Amino acid sequence: MIKETDFIRLPILKEDHEPLSYEIKDIIYCFKDFRILGLYLQQINSIKYTKILPYTKIKNITEEGILIYSINDIVDVDEIAEIKDAINNKSVIGYEIYSNTGGIIGVVKDALLQIRSGKVLGFIMSEGLFDDLVNGYSFLPLVEGINFYEYKIMLNNEEQLKILPQQGGLKKMLGIDR
């Protein structure tokens, strides 16, 4: 498992671990089946020149960086139609989570992803400043039935029960979580 934020700024490495002059700028999601289509790359020391690395072309993901088979795996935005269509899909970070009655429950802080397939497993969510401080972030697993609207996630009562408390924050830090 890996978090979306762990990807950002990771360098791209060749098979022999030699770093390329690219780092990850953003993630391109496919919201239809909730998986990563590719990684949006930025050339180091440049803000203009950007390329795409399709997720299927990743050999391995390590703390060092992302290993690819060949430099040719890095392509232009226009080369893959699916990616071209999804390029403007916003990251889920910052999506607001609402109950069906319209009350706000929290905000998505990060997405948890399966390394091998790039599938979204769930979202790390904040349930508010106070609760974050005391209890830590919560986890919302991506299960069927969760409705996604424009920058919003809607949960019914049953889905709200699936939110897992993380038992972190001050409670864990001070050893009063049990």
Add this chain to the structure above:
Amino acid sequence: MENSKAIQVISKSFKNLAENNGFTNILQFFMQLLIIVLLFFIIYFLVHIGNQHIDSKKRINIGKRQIVYFILSFILIIAIVVIFQSGSLMYEILSPFLFAIVLAYTLNPLVSYIEKKGIKRFWSVFIVYFVIATIIFIFSITLVPKMTFEVKKLLEALPKLGNESYGYIYNKYIKYNNSIENLPEEFNAVKEALKFNGNRLEDFILKIISSVTNLTLKFLSKIANIVLTPILAFYFLKDADKFKNMLILSIPRFLRKGVIDVAKDIDEVLGGFIRGQLIVAGIVGLLTTISLLILKVDFAVLVGMIAGIADIIPYFGPIVGIIPALVFASLGGVNKVIWVVVAFIIIQQVESAIISPKIISDKVGIHPIIVILSLIIAGKFFGLFGLLIAVPIAGVIKVVGKHFINYIAKF
């Protein structure tokens, strides 16, 4: 020799430090802190001793969790106290934000109404601002020159009015003192007490002049805030939902529902009152101005504005509003005074019988006695500002009190 000088310097520094209020405050603070910590230890040991003599099920457990919660609550209370102690500084920093919030809160229904018509929120806010700017512009090109002329006239008339008043007061003073002098000897003590002290009057006038100067300086220093407030309000209005969500999410989850319920009720009471009262004050101001213009009373626009603003204060407002009108009407003779009184009575009757019930429709729902009591208390502590906020604050206290009683009654 060198040493004695150094000792002198150090001892002087210590003396200065000790005489300084800050040092005393810090010492007091640490003393209070020490007392609280000692109190906590005493309670802890009393509980510990008590626990040894009662059934295990009935024991009070003070564990790690309770201690942490106590310390956190203590830090929170200290933070609140510190914020309140540095009240004036905090107010200076936060006042443009507070005023912006109030402005945004007042304009929000209008923006939301336009937004519901299918216009994006940014443009809705822009339209509202544009309309307000247009009104201010029309006001400034039509009424401001007239008002400036009136103020100029008033400033010119003030010395004359002052001389006349002085002559009047002086005559009364002579008569008054003569009457006292004629009192029998048995009333000597009363005589001394009643004797008019000219120095006191001088002090009083000087105080008024200095407070007016201070007020003007304060007003000028707050020009920046006046510019900043509508800019901040624009952002608050544009991102109202974001700020609302941010506020909701900052409330602990276990309190969230309760706080939202209370906030909704407060919004109903406060929102209805503020918006309604502003409309009513505007109508009263306009009616007063028109009637004074018809009656050809000097400074009609100025007096109309005062009457409108004063109308926000229930019961006492109309009295405050009528005084300047009567002063200027008196320059035109007794007849004018009578007509002004009649006009004010009619306007107040129309306001209390037709306009207010239609617009405000008893939103606050507080008994008149409580309204008067809240006005007296708020006026005593916060002056004119207190009178303006007394009723809405009383409304908020009523709502919070109602929810608190409901909460307690459930147990």
